[in-house]
C-alpha cells in the first residue's frame with residue numbers, strides 16, 4: 001500500500017529469457033504481465049516508456065522473421081512479457097500455425113499470468129487479427145485489457161467514439177476487461193495510468 005508506481009519501475013529491469021519455441025518457455029517464477037499487439041502497433045515504444053528505458057524492447061523491423069516471447073525481470077517483483085507482434089500479411093500458414101502453437105503453449109494454464117495488455121493502434125481500431133488474439137485469450141481464460149496506442153494521432157472526440165465501439169464489441173468476449181486505456185508513447189500520455197494498473201495487477 002502507498003507505493004508509487006514511479007518507484008515500482010525505478011529499479012532493475014533485466015532480460016531474463018527468450019522463447020522462440022514452446023519448449024523454450026521458462027517456468028514461471030514471478031507474476032507475469034504481458035504485452036501483445038499487431039506488429040508496428042507501438043509495443044516496443046510503449047514498453048520502453050513504461051520502464052523508462054531507451055531500448056529494453058527492440059523494435060521489430062523485419063516482418064515475418066522468427067520472433068520470440070521475451071521475459072524481462074522487473075526488480076524481482078514481476079515479469080514483463082513481450083509477445084511477438086502478429087498480423088503480418090505475408091506469413092505462411094505454417095509460420096502462423098507455429099506462432100499460434102507457441103502462444104497457446106504459453107497462455108494455457110499459466111497461473112502466474114496476471115494480465116495481457118492487448119495494444120490497438122488508435123488510428124485503426126480492432127482488426128481481425130486482434131479479434132483472433134482476443135478469442136485465443138478467451139479460450140485460455142487469460143484476463144486482458146485493451147490499450148489504445150498512438151492516441152496523439154487522433155482527436156479527443158474520436159478517441160471516445162473508438163473506445164465506445166471497442167467496449168461494445170468486448171461484450172462478445174469473455175476474458176476482456178471493459179476499461180480501455182489511452183496512451184501515447186511519443187507524447188508520454190497515459191503512461192503513469194498504465195503503470196498504476198500494472199502495479200495493481202502484478203502485486
Ligand code: GDP
Pocket residue numbers: 037038039040041042043044045046058059060085149150151152153183184185186187
Ligand atoms: P512495435 O513493432 O509494435 O514494437 O512498434 P514500435 O514501437 O517499433 O513503433 C512502430 C512505429 O510507430 C514507429 O515508427 C514509432 O515511431 C511509431 N510510434 C510508436 N509509438 C507512437 C506514438 O505514441 N505516437 C505516434 N504518433 N507514433 C508512435
